[in-house]
Amino acid sequence: MNNNNISFILHKPQLSENIGACARAIKNFNFKKMVLINPKPIFPNDKILATSVGAKDIIKQSKNYDNLEKAISKIDIVIATSARFRNKNVKHINLDDLKKIDFKKKIGFLFGSEASGLSNDEISYANYTLQIPTNPNFKSLNLSHSMIIIAQQVASLMKIKNVQFKKSKKIKSASKKEIQSMLNLCIKNLDEINFFRPKEKRPKMLENLRNIFYKMDLSDKETRILSGVFASLGKKR
Structure with missing residues (x-):
């Protein structure tokens, strides 16, 4: 620690x-x-x-x-x-x-x-x-x-002996920056299809989206996959 x-x-x-x-x-x-x-x-x-x-x-x-x-x-x-x-x-x-x-x-x-x-x-x-x-x-x-x-x-x-976590060393948790980048891509695509309606509810809907993604213990690989999904959905339009 x-x-x-x-x-x-x-x-x-x-x-x-x-x-x-x-x-x-x-x-x-x-x-x-x-x-x-x-x-x-x-x-x-x-x-x-x-x-x-x-x-x-x-x-x-x-x-x-x-x-x-x-x-x-x-x-x-x-x-x-x-x-x-x-x-x-x-x-x-x-x-x-x-x-x-x-x-x-x-x-x-x-x-x-x-x-x-x-x-x-x-x-x-x-x-x-x-x-x-x-x-x-x-x-x-x-x-x-x-x-x-x-x-x-x-x-x-922090003075207590380190607890041994069973999570594989090969799995790297996504950083806040990586999650933010993925979330911003998601929001960009949602904005383009006018998802946030009515407009006055947009701040609350964004708040709920952040609650969903930030509480998930996503790996960096999972974050990249989701970013790819959101990017692909944007191209399909």
Whole structure:
């Protein structure tokens, strides 16, 4: 297990203090990768660096993206954190279930903004949703607090002996980038036949499509086959 396989992704963080505190939380447990998507404050800034204290190196090497799709393109498994149950066809897990995750793969823990968390559309990019058990009458957790709880849990799991997975070494799981490319080809062909009707339902239909493909443990070969199918269907028209 490699700590470098773990990324902590902040989607539209709003407060400089929280960004700095998150960097500290990551470094507390010897993780190094923090990813930001459209942070509200200028990044980096003096307040972020001051709050990060001894974790300025985490801030300086953090990557900043303008959208979620780019941020997760090289991640194998995305685990979205959410304080509420989503009535979506996405696997819901708790902290104990993290021991079933293959940490040999590239894992990204996705955190929403302080004010609104993650939308269903953003959740649709995830393989799993993770809920931290809290007081049911007061579920709100500070962003950095949520991160430190998960970082500690993952760090403790990574000290356990590697679990032997029976999956053949010849089978390579598709990357998020490969799945996105396949899905974009599918959407392009569907757009050409005016599939998304009425137009106002298009965002929800795209969300459901992503839910279907991202939760499947597709191999790179299976992804190439599906891409070929979608390309062939486009040519037939």
